[in-house]
Amino acid sequence: MQNEVIKNVQPTIKEHSVLEQIKYLIKAPVLIANVVPVLTGFLLALFFSGATFAGHLGLLLLTLIGSTLVIAGALVINNWYDVDIDTVMGRTKKRPTVTGDISLKTVLTIGIVLSGVGFIIMFFTTLEATLYSFIGWFTYVFLYTMWSKRRYTWNTIIGSVSGAVTPLIGWAALEPAFSHIVPLVLFMIIFIWQMPHTYSIAMRKYDEYKAAGVKMLPVVKGFRVTKIHFLFYVICLFPLPFFLMSLGMVFVITATILNIAWLILCIQGFMTKNNHRWATNSFFYSVNYLMILFVLMIVVTFPIFQ
Structure with missing residues (x-):
């Protein structure tokens, strides 16, 4: 079936610069959003193990480069498979797999x-x-x-x-992930966060997902059912910051305020007509929520750079 689709979706007009093609192909914003938790997991492992940043710079670079390539590869293969x-969908029509800027065979090879x-x-x-990297890659490419x-x-x-294993990758590059509660909590934060985040996208692009035949919840x-699920997952985020008391009260209070604000936004969803x-x-x-949390985790452990 994939081959039948391929015959009908490759225009021959080259529309974008090489840089733009790469950006769309690797889904640059998604890639960055997945690499930041890898970095956070590694830095937190340094912090809690008492290891020095300078002494593990090489390992950090290997972890970031390796995980970035694995994640990028999965995203590229996703583009290849989802070309139909x-x-x-309007939001994906600029991808080189759709415009024909890069052939599908080349895209698969790149991935x-x-x-x-x-x-x-x-x-x-x-x-x-490496195992966590594979779990994330296999889950995203094949199971999802x-x-x-x-x-x-x-x-x-x-x-x-697939997204939730990213902090485990960073942590496990230095210390076993199951040796401490922090990486497990990071996994849960990202896992739960992705549910309302994805529901938001599915609701925004409802008509496109429906036209494409993708079985998204909305x-x-x-x-209404989607909003109920949305609310459930946001509530599930509330206890998680309290398992990270070792990061300090500034982090716990900030995370709790963010959760309360998101809960209020959820409730408003049941009253709006738009x-x-x-x-x-x-x-x-949701995008700002995750970035604030994980950047703040890095900030509160900043002394490891000294």
Whole structure:
């Protein structure tokens, strides 16, 4: 079926610069959002183990380069496989797989090479970090992209696993992830966060997902059911900062305030008639929420750089 789609979706007009093609191909914003938790996990492992930053700079670079390539490879393969969906959806029509700027065969090759080189580099860190990298890659490429995305509304849960392992990669490059509660809490934060974040996207792009036949929750169950799920996951975020008391009260208080604000936004969703505007506000809030939390984690452990 994939080959049948390929024959009909490759225009021949080259529309974008090489830099733009790369940006769309690797989904640059998504890539950055996944690499930041890797960095955070590594720095927190340094902080809690008492290790020095200077003494592990080489390991940090290997971890960041390797994980970035693995994640980029998975995102590129996702673009290759989802070309039929991306052709229908307005927000993805600039991807080179749709415009024809890069052939699908080349895209698949790039995805495989990036993934392979990334895994090779990760082997120079630790076996555990490499394993988490593989779990994230396999879950995103096969379990999410190729299996569940087009079939089940709970594809979001599966996709969330791939993003949630990122801090485990960073931590495990230095210390076993199951030796401390912090990396497990980081996993839970990202896993839970991705649910309302993805619901926001699905509600904003409801018409496109429906036209593409993607089984997102709003498309199958409607907006009200989606908002109930949304609210449930935001409430689940509330206790998590209190497991990170070792990061200090500034972090715990900031995280709690962010959770309260998100809860208020959730409640407003049940009263609004403009679902698109509410979903857009929720989307941008969710993006800032995660970045603030993980950057703050780095800031509160800043003395490791000295």
